Amino acid sequence: MIKLYHGTTSVCAIKVRLVLAEKGLDWEGEILNLQQGDQHTPEYLKLNPNGVIPTLVHDGNVIIESSIILGYLDEAFPAPPLMPTDPVLRARVRLWMKRVDDVLHAAIGVVTFATANRKVLIRKSPEDLAAHFARIPDPAYRERQRQSVEMGLAAPLVETAVRQYDKAAAQMEADLADTEFLAGDSWSLADAALTPYINRAEMLGMEGLWADRPNIARWFTAMKARPTYGPCIEDVLSDADRDRFDVPRDETDARLREILAA
Amino acid sequence: MIELYHHNTSVCAVKVRLALAEKGVAWEGRYIDIIAGEQFTPEFAALNPKCEVPVLVVDGCPIRESTIINEYIEHAYPDPPLMPADPVDRANMRLWCKVPDDGLHFACADLTFAAHHRHRILTMSEADRAAFLASTVDPRLRERKTAAVMEGFATPFLRDAVQLNEVVFDKMEAQLGETRWLAGADYSLADIALTPYVNRVVMLGFGDDWRETRPNLAAWVERISSRENFQAAVNDWHPEELVTALRENGGRCRDDYAAAKVAA
Numbered sequence: 001m002i003k004l005y006h007g008t009t010s011v012c013a014i015k016v017r018l019v020l021a022e023k024g025l026d027w028e029g030e031i032l033n034l035q036q037g038d039q040h041t042p043e044y045l046k047l048n049p050n051g052v053i054p055t056l057v058h059d060g061n062v063i064i065e066s067s068i069i070l071g072y073l074d075e076a077f078p079a080p081p082l083m084p085t086d087p088v089l090r091a092r093v094r095l096w097m098k099r100v101d102d103v104l105h106a107a108i109g110v111v112t113f114a115t116a117n118r119k120v121l122i123r124k125s126p127e128d129l130a131a132h133f134a135r136i137p138d139p140a141y142r143e144r145q146r147q148s149v150e151m152g153l154a155a156p157l158v159e160t161a162v163r164q165y166d167k168a169a170a171q172m173e174a175d176l177a178d179t180e181f182l183a184g185d186s187w188s189l190a191d192a193a194l195t196p197y198i199n200r201a202e203m204l205g206m207e208g209l210w211a212d213r214p215n216i217a218r219w220f221t222a223m224k225a226r227p228t229y230g231p232c233i234e235d236v237l238s239d240a241d242r243d244r245f246d247v248p249r250d251e252t253d254a255r256l257r258e259i260l261a262a
Numbered sequence: 263m264i265e266l267y268h269h270n271t272s273v274c275a276v277k278v279r280l281a282l283a284e285k286g287v288a289w290e291g292r293y294i295d296i297i298a299g300e301q302f303t304p305e306f307a308a309l310n311p312k313c314e315v316p317v318l319v320v321d322g323c324p325i326r327e328s329t330i331i332n333e334y335i336e337h338a339y340p341d342p343p344l345m346p347a348d349p350v351d352r353a354n355m356r357l358w359c360k361v362p363d364d365g366l367h368f369a370c371a372d373l374t375f376a377a378h379h380r381h382r383i384l385t386m387s388e389a390d391r392a393a394f395l396a397s398t399v400d401p402r403l404r405e406r407k408t409a410a411v412m413e414g415f416a417t418p419f420l421r422d423a424v425q426l427n428e429v430v431f432d433k434m435e436a437q438l439g440e441t442r443w444l445a446g447a448d449y450s451l452a453d454i455a456l457t458p459y460v461n462r463v464v465m466l467g468f469g470d471d472w473r474e475t476r477p478n479l480a481a482w483v484e485r486i487s488s489r490e491n492f493q494a495a496v497n498d499w500h501p502e503e504l505v506t507a508l509r510e511n512g513g514r515c516r517d518d519y520a521a522a523k524v525a526a
Contacts, residue, residue, distance in 0.1 A: 058350075061350045063350070063353045064357070065356075065357060065360065068353050068356045068357060068360070069353075071352070071353070071356060072349050072350070072352070072353040075349040075352060076349040076350075087334050087337045087338045088320065088323050088325065088334070090333070090334070090337060091325045091330050091331075091333070091334045094327075094329075094330040094333055095326070095327060095330055098327060098329070098330065098363070101363075102363070
């Protein structure tokens with residue numbers, strides 16, 4: 001039996017939902033509300049001491065870290081295969097997953113907190129907002145969130161995030177030059193990993209990143225056309241989610257262009 | 263043809279040399295002197311835009327990131343296996359392999375720069391020192407390296423580095439009380455991933471009390487140090503003068519390390 005602890009909009013959860021869907025697996029879900037701090041309850045921390053989603057439990061075995069969950073699912077359920085057979089292309093898949101973990105995850109978090117989440121958080125009283133930040137265990141993450149919420153799109157972290165995304169987009173464009181997918185001719189864990197990060201970028205108004213990158217545009221259109229895309233990404237959004245992400249996209253677009261033109 | 267672009271003491275290069283040695287894979291070395299800045303040549307940057315070692319080049323195809331290189335080596339050379347067969351155990355192995363990537367790597371750099379490298383760097387001219395510190399590509403690493411060199415153990419980065427080390431060592435101690443190796447009954451990429459980082463701490467002398475305080479970890483250190491791949495991948499690349507210098511410099515910081523363990 002597969003159980004996934006996840007969240008509606010969580011980029012890391014989307015990665016896993018996409019793979020579960022592409023593998024045709026049945027699973028039970030438990031939605032955590034991150035805005036309300038469900039990830040910090042003692043019960044959840046017993047499963048995932050890092051207090052983040054998603055967490056997969058398969059026949060009683062707990063697997064954490066979305067990139068590791070992706071690898072686990074591909075190995076525990078080998079059909080259809082989501083890793084290339086060629087070892088060099090396999091390394092390319094892992095490099096994309098690592099880039100997402102090491103760079104893009106923090107980057108899109110910064111822009112999300114500077115726009116969508118900021119919209120919700122600045123409605124809190126100063127005391128409640130301070131308490132919100134105080135609950136965040138990782139000091140580096142706490143500071144990133146604080147700067148993003150306090151300064152919005154003007155935050156220096158936003159400039160860094162945009163530049164990191166731009167570099168990644170340049171690499172995606174190159175990797176997609178001769179192949180349909182990021183690591184060859186089949187959909188792989190690399191495509192699973194990048195889809196939510198490009199989807200989120202678009203939601204926030206960052207599609208200028210691929211205005212002059214036709215390979216990415218072609219790839220993203222193909223990702224959206226897959227039958228799994230709607231059920232895994234758009235259909236799970238609540239009204240509160242849609243409201244939170246109803247942000248002035250043209251402002252993000254303008255800031256993005258300003259940063260990249262400099 | 264397998265070429266490895268590497269440096270003698272680089273922790274990530276050690277990781278890859280350990281795997282290659284365990285598998286008995288022949289490789290040609292392309293030595294990059296990272297102290298002299300050879301990683302910044304256009305030729306090397308073409309192989310790795312991050313200007314970091316190691317890079318494995320397989321018939322002209324570069325593979326970078328040591329964790330990824332080792333997964334490549336495991337897949338391309340399945341015997342002897344360095345991964346458990348069961349997917350759950352593999353997931354646990356990969357969680358261990360992620361530990362260096364999630365902070366331990368930066369912490370190791372902080373520690374080495376504060377305890378050892380800074381002595382040499384502080385004797386440079388101001389201009390040479392500034393150029394050296396500015397040459398680090400990753401801005402996060404550049405900030406930490408500068409602080410470690412200029413402030414030694416006084417910088418909060420060192421408090422965080424030491425405390426992260428101690429958390430990892432506690433986790434290893436607990437795991438090794440349950441399983442012989444980090445990912446289960448057999449030696450794996452998890453043990454390989456942690457070896458260079460633990461070994462660096464041991465070489466600096468900060469693990470001298472582990473026989474009493476962390477007996478499982480101490481036993482694991484004995485086992486990994488006596489493997490053939492350790493001789494080929496670690497000992498053969500650490501000259502005597504360096505081993506002595508690391509121990510002496512680390513010894514001078516023993517009190518600083520102990521204070522950082524408990525600092526608020």
